[in-house]
Amino acid sequence: MRLTPPLRRLLLLCxxxxxxxxxxxxxxxxxxxAAPGALGSAPTDRPxxxxxxxxPGAANGASMLILPGxxxxxxxVHEGAGYAQWLNRLGVTCYVLKYRxxxxxxxxxxxxxxxxxxxxxxxxxARRDGLDPARVGVIGSSxxxxxxSTLLTRFDAGQADAADPIDRESSRPDVGILxxxxxxxGEFTHAGSRTNLLGANPAPDLLAALSxxxxxxxxxxxxxxxxxxxxxxxxVENSLLFxxxxxxxxVPFALHVYEKGGHGLGLxxxxxxxxxxxxxxxHWLRGRSFLPAP
Numbered sequence: 001m002r003l004t005p006p007l008r009r010l011l012l013l014c015x016x017x018x019x020x021x022x023x024x025x026x027x028x029x030x031x032x033x034a035a036p037g038a039l040g041s042a043p044t045d046r047p048x049x050x051x052x053x054x055x056p057g058a059a060n061g062a063s064m065l066i067l068p069g070x071x072x073x074x075x076x077v078h079e080g081a082g083y084a085q086w087l088n089r090l091g092v093t094c095y096v097l098k099y100r101x102x103x104x105x106x107x108x109x110x111x112x113x114x115x116x117x118x119x120x121x122x123x124x125x126a127r128r129d130g131l132d133p134a135r136v137g138v139i140g141s142s143x144x145x146x147x148x149s150t151l152l153t154r155f156d157a158g159q160a161d162a163a164d165p166i167d168r169e170s171s172r173p174d175v176g177i178l179x180x181x182x183x184x185x186g187e188f189t190h191a192g193s194r195t196n197l198l199g200a201n202p203a204p205d206l207l208a209a210l211s212x213x214x215x216x217x218x219x220x221x222x223x224x225x226x227x228x229x230x231x232x233x234x235x236v237e238n239s240l241l242f243x244x245x246x247x248x249x250x251v252p253f254a255l256h257v258y259e260k261g262g263h264g265l266g267l268x269x270x271x272x273x274x275x276x277x278x279x280x281x282x283h284w285l286r287g288r289s290f291l292p293a294p
Contacts, residue, residue, distance in 0.1 A: 027098065028049045028050070029047070030118060031117070036113060039104070044104040047100055047117070047118070048098045049098075050095065050098070051094070051095050052081070052087075052088050052093075052096065054088045054090075059092075059131065060090075060291065061131045061132035062093070062137070062291060063125070064136075064138070064139055065115075065118055065122050065136070065137070065138045066080055066083050066095065066139050067097055067138065067139070067145075068096065068141065068144050069141035069143045070101075071143045072101055072103070072111065072143045072146075073143075073192065075101075076142075076266075079141040079179070079266055080096040081096060082267060082269075082270060083141075083266070093129070095118065102199075107197065108197050111197065112147065112151065115147050115150070115151045116155070117166070119151060119155075119171045120167065124166045136174050137290060138152065138176050140177075141266070142180055142233075143190070144181075145181020146182035146212065148173075148177075150215075151171065152173060153215035155173070158170045174221055175221055175223070175224070175285070176223040176224070177225075178226075178239065180227050180234055180263055182238055183212050183213055184211040184213055184241055185208075187237075213241040213242050216246055218249050223252075224254045224285075226239070226255075226256040226257070226280070227240075227258070228258045228265070228275070229258070232263060240255075261273060
């Protein structure tokens with residue numbers, strides 16, 4: 001029987017639900033009170049982290065913040081929980097961020113505010129739980145890749161005298177993984193992501209500033225990027241532009257452009273004919289000493 005795209009998505013959601021690990025935890029709010037800039041008190045106004053923990057005794061000290069894609073309109077499950085389950089099997093402690101979205105009335109810099117707070121929280125949790133606070137990465141897909149690349153180029157060291165201990169932590173990821181990311185808001189952008197992030201008529205200077213290939217510096221963390229040459233939604237030029245900027249800045253990176261495949265593929269196990277980028281990524285993470293040798 002040939003599976004239609006809607007049926008494949010339904011089967012994927014069912015598989016994710018029924019394979020949810022015992023270590024899946026209830027979502028945690030990013031702020032104890034209302035989030036800064038909240039438009040209301042609905043669930044869509046409350047950014048949250050959901051923890052996915054490796055099997056008992058399997059944690060290797062690394063942590064990963066996961067930013068699902070969805071065009072700043074929704075959050076794709078397979079790019080959130082799906083990635084967390086994969087990384088859990090590698091011993092990585094994972095946190096999936098439910099960040100606020102343009103479809104619910106939010107605009108930049110709220111999404112970056114959520115991502116930065118989440119990264120600080122993950123690093124604080126690493127200290128609390130005996131993990132390595134110097135091995136905290138971020139992975140983002142599509143629009144989540146834009147948010148991840150925004151964080152990778154706009155982090156800060158934290159506020160040393162802050163009353164909230166989480167605010168004392170750095171928001172700089174130690175590595176970045178960008179999966180078919182939206183990077184630029186110019187010629188090669190994904191129009192829906194741009195509109196949901198900035199509105200219908202953003203100022204030219206804001207478009208330029210949030211074209212993240214223009215924000216790379218020598219302080220940008222090492223990055224792994226992958227894309228397909230055929231991507232019909234987010235052109236491969238997005239990854240090429242960011243990789244070129246990393247090259248010019250002297251930042252270590254790996255770029256994999258695969259010939260075949262569409263957009264939103266996720267992992268090969270998700271049944272969307274994704275390339276074997278996960279094996280390439282594991283090899284790179286081991287080379288960065290983010291993951292231990294096999």
